[in-house]
Amino acid sequence: MEQYNPKEKEKEIRAFWEKNKIYKFDKTSKKQIYSIDTPPPTVSGKMHVGHSASYTQQDVIARYKRMNNFNVFYPFGTDDNGLPTERLIEKEKKVRGVNMPRQDFINLCLATLKEIRPDFIQDWKNIGMSCDFELFYSTIDSHSRKISQESFIDLYNEGREYRKRMPFMWCPECQTAIAQYELEDKERESNLVYIKFQTSIKKTITIATTRPELMPACVAIHVHPDDKKYKAFIGKTATIPFFNREVKIYANKDVDPAFGSGAVYHCTFGDMNDAEWIREFKITPIEIMNKDGSLNEQAGKYSGLKSKEARKLIIEDLQKDNFIEKIEPIKHVVNTHERCGYDIEILMTEQWFIKYLDLRDEFLKQGNKLNWHPSHMKNRYDNWVKGLKYDWCISRQRFFGVPIPVWYCKKCNEIIIANKKDLPVDPLKDSPKIKKCPKCNSQEFIPEKDILDTWATSSLTPQIAASLVPELYHKLYPMDLRPNAHDIITFWLFNTLAKSYLHNKVLPWKDAIISGWILDPNGRKMSKSKGNTIDPKIMLDKYSGDALRFWASSFKLGDDTPFKEKELVAGQKTVNKIFNASKFSIMNLSDYTHKKPPSLEPFDSWLISKLNSLIKETTESMDEFEYIRLKSDTENFFWNTFCDFYLEIIKSRIYEPKTKNEKESAQYTLYLALLDSLKLFSPIMPYITEEIYQNYFKEFEKTESIHLTNWPKYDKSLINEKLEQEGDEIIQIISEIRKVKTSKQKSMKAEIILTLPSKLEKSKFMNDLKAVANAKEIKFGNSLNVEFL
């Protein structure tokens, strides 16, 4: 135990944990279960520094609960299905899913995942996660597929799902429908083009649009009913340039007369609003766009062109023929697909939906029941639920995901749902169990080839995880804790809550802890394109797992925090300090008898009193998930009270005891305070605390690992405020003496004659004070005085 080398030691300690299954979930335990809905990270090759922070924060809580006599259910999963994985594999393997046989692509995805997953999970192990890694799931494995398909079937049977052909949000890049929560705003510079249309009353009407290329799909013009400029046009028709088709002019109160020209041309489909107007005014839409975002034959000479190309061309043509009144540059916000950043389009497609718009009030009520940490994060949830506009589109026209367990009758289009006992199924490979269509007796079926939205599966993580231990399912679900980053409240948290409500009418967890983001040192969002990302592996290598965790425990839940390497240095120093102070303490415990001495010396009682106050405070903080208080309070106690003062004070009692009791009292206190400090530190710094525990305390404490020991228990009877105060006064005096020694440039061990205020004549602490101050003599007078020999 000479020097602590975290790089080697942490690896050894991890091996010890794994070999002895320290974090294994005990199915037979009688203890109360504490279940955690561990976020399954998306396999993307490597861990992000933000992950290292948020996973540490939840792990600190898991470790705390484990030491508080809970049987902690802490599984680990990876979120592997869906677009992110497809995109990763496309990038890594330089392929395109659309350009290869579907099954080959799926196989490639599965094989690649298998290849990269172990290294990926290792990152989580390296930061000291105390999951039971044998309680593992992947959101694409058969276990998850089964549960996800079951969910689909149950909701279908309850009438919560429907399939419908309708205009919906579509990503031309990914060539799939997407859901509302997948939209991301982006500000774009564009042109507002004012186009003149001839009308049936022989006057032109000017519309303003940023999407002139959609003109071939113009089905109407809308003006506000009270807009005086356009009163005369209402009910008349206008002629579309080039296409010479006539469209009706409608009065529509949704139109903002102040924007553009005040007249809107209605194309199908420029945005979701257009789809609503189609319904409202019973207009027949013109479908103009292909799935890849190019215009179809309806666009005449513009067909085959992508939006941007067509836009450029049509503006030129309109200008040539003098249809354009003016063009204004405009900055506006467009909806893009958060995965790829492409502008979304509205396409008429057939999709599966979960009907839940009618449940918004229920979702708000459920949100109220959840304990949010920090509480203000509930606002984001409420805001989102109130803004919900569409049912949940759960079908995706992609390849790698959970198949929708459905076939269709070729003849009558009847929906054939898979049997639950056959799950998981892949309709593309498996046939329905029935021989004939129940409706028309046809024997031919068409498999559904769409897959489920990845969030349709991810929203079932509590059920997926809990059913890893089926016999305890009802004790595991609903769960106790959901850790969730704030940016995916609208995705993961909301969808999980929604599904739990739809299926079981229960809240999926009691508490949600919402973590913030790690920003770059300048407070900006990290992104690969900006080149300002920080790789946690490098930090782990440069410092240590404990140091990284120390850093991660230094900021509050929900706060976005700039990454500061300095805090890692502080963590490293703390690890070192713990090591050295422990080394010194253990050295001085070599002849400790492990018996409680007949009486405790004043400073020993003083320390134990402070220790108990610390235990009380840290326990209360941790029960509120405030790991940051655990960190700072323990650090403060350990470094200041324990190392800087207490250890200095007892040195002489241990080196040259005047009585047997004064040494035994010190050793008893030393053992207790060190062990408890280590325990309090252990959720944050699991490696160094384990190392010291294994090397010394285990022999006496018998428990296999410090992480399985009991959390220090607060004992009110050991608190003595008066004694603490008296002791603190002496600590003050020690500081004063140090100040004098420093100002006189004397060594701390310089011998002195000390004069103290006479009120201290009866103080119990004189022996220790005399020793620590190195006073040859103590006199009493009016005030403090330090005289050097």
Next chain:
RNA sequence: GAGCUCGUGGUCUAUUGGUAUGAUUUGACCCUCACACGGUCAAGGUAGCAGGUUCGAUUCCUGCCGGGCUCACCA
């Protein structure tokens, strides 16, 4: 545009209705038999700005400014 959130010494941060905690940084001294990744001491802030409530606000309220996030934005 709406909602939420943040704004404390150079940097990061705690706390609080009664002029503020700690860390880091800087400087000086000390290699004191656990630790120089250490110890001691010192310097450094009046808590974004402007009002209001109050005996008194950094902490409560209002407005403004600035940062962040979410949502809506437009045709």
